[in-house]
Amino acid sequence: MGIVERKMRHKEEIRTGILEAAWHMVITDGWQSLSIRKIADAIEYSIPVIYNHFENKEAILLEFSKEGYQKLALTLNEAKKTVVSPTAQLEVMAVAYWDFAFENKEYYQLMFGLGIPACEMVNQVAEIKEMTSTLVSTIQEALVQTGNREADYFLKYHAYWSILHGLVSIQMIENSGKTDAFKKMILKDAINGFCKSLVL
Incomplete structure (x- = not known):
């Protein structure tokens, strides 16, 4: 697998992780509990990483x-x-x-x-x-x-x-x-x- 393919796969894995963490919060505490900061903490990435995948x-x-x-x-x-x-x-x-x-x-x-x-x-x-x-x-x-x-x-x-x-x-x-x-x-x-x- 080339460098470009690895980067693309890594990016997709982060995106999937963001959505999985967000969904877990929703199921556990409801939609009102969702925030970018909480998602970042859950997947152990910085807030800017979240914004690289989702505008808000x-x-x-x-x-x-x-x-x-x-x-x-x-x-x-x-x-x-x-x-x-x-x-x-x-x-x-x-x-x-x-x-x-x-x-x-x-x-x-x-x-x-x-x-x-x-x-x-x-x-x-x-x-x-x-x-x-x-x-x-x-x-x-x-x-x-x-x-x-x-x-x-x-x-x-x-x-x-x-x-x-x-x-x-x-x-x-x-x-x-x-x-x-x-x-x-x-x-x-x-x-x-x-x-x-x-x-x-």
Whole structure:
């Protein structure tokens, strides 16, 4: 291995170490505990070394946020494959979304700490766009299936996501990030009603 390759590998190892140390802090003490100084202390490097890899703490948070959206997109797509009908897909995807939120609480709280991402952010971050596209395309397919081609799919998309995020957020606040079987039933009922609203 040449000098350049060794330097590149060493740089990648430091970057990985930074992210691993940061994630450990998050899991242990929450997002509010994260700081550049604490990360530097944890990996036993100076603060400037951290800044050589990440511009600031927000850049580290964005990295984790991207990971979260990527994981959520994969979860939704896997759920979507389990059924054929678009309206049924919306129902199983809603359950998968709920399960993801409570099985990956730290990711979810970072991803949606300020609510549903604005359109500008969706267009700028590929991982968010992929997840959003999965929801939008399924709603469009459902509108075609139900013959409701004149409906505003973008409006329906926001209504669908508002149900998901709203109920998840309420549950997280009420039960400190723990899931609840009855609230999950409420989610299923709400999404069932949403799917019926797609029919002309």
